[in-house]
Amino acid sequence: MREGYHCAHMIACPRASPGRAVASSMAFAAGRISVVYGTRSSQDRRVAAADVAIDVRDLRRSFRRRKKPLAGAGWLRSALRGFEAVEALAGVTFQVARGEVVAYVGPNGSGKSTTIKCLTGILVPSSGHVECLGMVPWRQRLEYTARIGVLFGQKSLLFWDLPVRDAIEVYRRIYGVGGDRFRNWLEQFDALFGLGKLLDRRVYTLSLGERMRCEVAASFLHRPSVLFLDEPTIGLDAQAKDAVRQLLSELHRSEGLTVLLTTHQMEEVETLATRLVVLAAGRVAFDGSPGELRARYLPVKRARITFSAVRDAERLGQALAGCRVLERGYDMLQLEIPSGHEIARLTAWLLEALEVIDLEISDPPMDQVMLAVYGGVP
Amino acid sequence: MSGFAPPGPQPCDTRSPAARNRDLLLAHFRVNLARHAAYPVSLILEQLSYLVGLVVSLVLWRHLFTRLPSFAGWSFDDVLVLHLFGNLFLALFHSLFMGFHSFHAIVRNGRLDTWLARPVDPRIAHLAASLKPEELLNRLLALVPLILYMRARGIELDAGRLAAGLAAMLVGLAAFACIQLVWCYAAFWLDKSDAILAFLDLFYGFYRFPLDALPGVAQLALTLAAPLLLAVTYPARFAAGGASWTSLLAVCAASLAVLAGWAWAQERLWRAGLDAYQSPGG
Numbered sequence: 243m244r245e246g247y248h249c250a251h252m253i254a255c256p257r258a259s260p261g262r263a264v265a266s267s268m269a270f271a272a273g274r275i276s277v278v279y280g281t282r283s284s285q286d287r288r289v290a291a292a293d294v295a296i297d298v299r300d301l302r303r304s305f306r307r308r309k310k311p312l313a314g315a316g317w318l319r320s321a322l323r324g325f326e327a328v329e330a331l332a333g334v335t336f337q338v339a340r341g342e343v344v345a346y347v348g349p350n351g352s353g354k355s356t357t358i359k360c361l362t363g364i365l366v367p368s369s370g371h372v373e374c375l376g377m378v379p380w381r382q383r384l385e386y387t388a389r390i391g392v393l394f395g396q397k398s399l400l401f402w403d404l405p406v407r408d409a410i411e412v413y414r415r416i417y418g419v420g421g422d423r424f425r426n427w428l429e430q431f432d433a434l435f436g437l438g439k440l441l442d443r444r445v446y447t448l449s450l451g452e453r454m455r456c457e458v459a460a461s462f463l464h465r466p467s468v469l470f471l472d473e474p475t476i477g478l479d480a481q482a483k484d485a486v487r488q489l490l491s492e493l494h495r496s497e498g499l500t501v502l503l504t505t506h507q508m509e510e511v512e513t514l515a516t517r518l519v520v521l522a523a524g525r526v527a528f529d530g531s532p533g534e535l536r537a538r539y540l541p542v543k544r545a546r547i548t549f550s551a552v553r554d555a556e557r558l559g560q561a562l563a564g565c566r567v568l569e570r571g572y573d574m575l576q577l578e579i580p581s582g583h584e585i586a587r588l589t590a591w592l593l594e595a596l597e598v599i600d601l602e603i604s605d606p607p608m609d610q611v612m613l614a615v616y617g618g619v620p
Numbered sequence: 621m622s623g624f625a626p627p628g629p630q631p632c633d634t635r636s637p638a639a640r641n642r643d644l645l646l647a648h649f650r651v652n653l654a655r656h657a658a659y660p661v662s663l664i665l666e667q668l669s670y671l672v673g674l675v676v677s678l679v680l681w682r683h684l685f686t687r688l689p690s691f692a693g694w695s696f697d698d699v700l701v702l703h704l705f706g707n708l709f710l711a712l713f714h715s716l717f718m719g720f721h722s723f724h725a726i727v728r729n730g731r732l733d734t735w736l737a738r739p740v741d742p743r744i745a746h747l748a749a750s751l752k753p754e755e756l757l758n759r760l761l762a763l764v765p766l767i768l769y770m771r772a773r774g775i776e777l778d779a780g781r782l783a784a785g786l787a788a789m790l791v792g793l794a795a796f797a798c799i800q801l802v803w804c805y806a807a808f809w810l811d812k813s814d815a816i817l818a819f820l821d822l823f824y825g826f827y828r829f830p831l832d833a834l835p836g837v838a839q840l841a842l843t844l845a846a847p848l849l850l851a852v853t854y855p856a857r858f859a860a861g862g863a864s865w866t867s868l869l870a871v872c873a874a875s876l877a878v879l880a881g882w883a884w885a886q887e888r889l890w891r892a893g894l895d896a897y898q899s900p901g902g
Binding site for chain 1: 644646
């Protein structure tokens with residue numbers, strides 16, 4: 243099998259140079275990447291054109307839905323005309339820099355998967371501009387899909403009744419992965435999570451976690467520049483989730499991979515992503531870092547105090563003023579502290595007022611933040 | 621995890637789309653054959669069923685020809701050649717293109733998405749994934765007794781005529797495949813489209829009849845809808861020595877015209893279908 247050696251980035255973007263992806267990733271992490279923030283809000287953020295891996299502007303996609311089930315006297319008219327257009331994406335705009343890991347989150351039915359499908363060339367948008375790696379996904383599908391990886395958590399790449407090796411062999415042929423590259427890939431993923439011993443097992447005999455590891459490995463067979471992950475850890479146990487996350491994190495770190503990740507697992511977002519794009523009702527409701535999201539939608543801290551006795555009830559009342567008591571027990575207190583509160587003074591007062599055994603101050607869980615986001619979006 | 625190569629020049633696939641498709645078809649052919657070889661009893665039963673079907677049809681024709689000297693210019697020996705061509709046609713059609721019957725299923729269950737996201741024509745990918753090499757093997761093996769019977773009856777086919785007839789059959793086969801594709805694409809617009817293909821299925825069984833005995837209008841209508849006449853009847857008659865080279869050329873020209881028309885239609889509908897494709901949720 244003949245193989246040519248050249249850089250995928252350079253084909254898509256002649257100005258790119260080898261190693262640029264990782265450099266831009268590190269620069270982004272250090273806050274040095276050429277990101278221009280809009281003057282009005284973080285939703286207006288723009289990435290400098292040369293560093294853009296994914297550029298989505300005013301993306302819209304409507305679906306045709308039947309208004310009601312076919313039944314009764316008017317079924318023929320319903321069969322022919324009983325459709326309505328439902329707008330799944332109503333003008334989505336965002337950019338992703340090369341080497342960036344962006345979490346694309348939102349409630350069920352908000353349009354996350356539809357966006358991923360438009361970005362991977364599966365769906366043709368109703369209108370708007372989409373460009374990934376300098377290509378329009380649905381127009382340059384063959385060339386484009388050779389440079390991206392796609393993993394749908396709910397759609398298997400493998401063949402149910404065949405050994406994993408057979409599916410891998412088919413994908414190897416599709417992507418033209420030669421012997422040396424294949425052996426290299428196999429060694430890497432065998433070292434990562436023992437892929438070698440899974441290869442000869444039929445897919446239906448694998449546990450979900452084992453199958454997902456094979457799916458992740460298969461989606462990385464051709465070393466894509468951009469990886470689209472649609473709920474990659476759905477249904478996995480904690481150990482398997484951790485393995486997949488570690489793998490993705492490592493691949494991003496070592497290969498400078500650009501990743502767009504949709505998920506409902508907020509710990510995944512915090513572990514992997516440096517930026518969140520929150521979608522609600524087909525529109526971008528927020529675009530920024532997890533810290534910015536917290537600051538905007540749930541600007542509070544949580545405190546959990548375990549104590550053995552109350553020393554000064556008056557001081558305790560003073561300390562709790564302005565705070566919301568979430569839970570109060572015989573020897574435990576859980577508070578929500580609004581932003582602007584002086585944490586140091588509050589802590590000092592609590593230490594004065596109570597015989598403190600343990601004191602923990604933390605950010606609220608990301609799930610709570612997301613609830614606040616979804617609750618605030620019409 | 622230090623085994624990963626640093627970012628930099630990456631190997632790219634330099635194969636032509638045709639070579640990529642060929643590789644994919646070969647990979648699936650091997651995989652699918654291995655899949656079915658795992659169930660040998662099922663293979664044997666399928667082969668027996670084809671053999672029984674062939675024998676029953678021939679016994680009926682034999683019985684008919686004991687009362688008739690010929691039927692619309694066809695002798696019993698010609699009918700044997702017709703069965704040879706018909707079964708070859710079915711062997712190829714079922715093993716290569718019958719998988720398109722499940723096209724509506726991959727549109728509805730989202731399997732099409734996984735092909736659309738790969739650097740491969742989804743039609744070729746589905747064709748490859750649904751190849752039935754065991755069907756080819758079974759149907760061809762079932763023809764061995766027919767060929768032996770023909771030899772026992774002293775039927776000698778001219779090699780040139782046989783090859784030309786088979787070539788004409790292949791053009792007709794391609795036209796048939798395009799027609800099937802056109803109907804498959806209804807899945808992009810209809811909630812449930814598999815029943816549409818049932819109409820096309822109706823015609824496969826007619827291969828064992830000398831369809832050129834039909835009136836001209838019926839032949840024309842049949843040719844436009846399901847060109848069995850072009851794929852089986854005329855090539856078989858030619859191979860049996862019952863038609864001239866000129867008539868075979870006319871058949872080939874007609875087959876090519878039908879193929880071109882349906883190929884154009886299927887390409888247009890495919891593109892329109894992809895534009896309209898909604899992809900299942902989840």
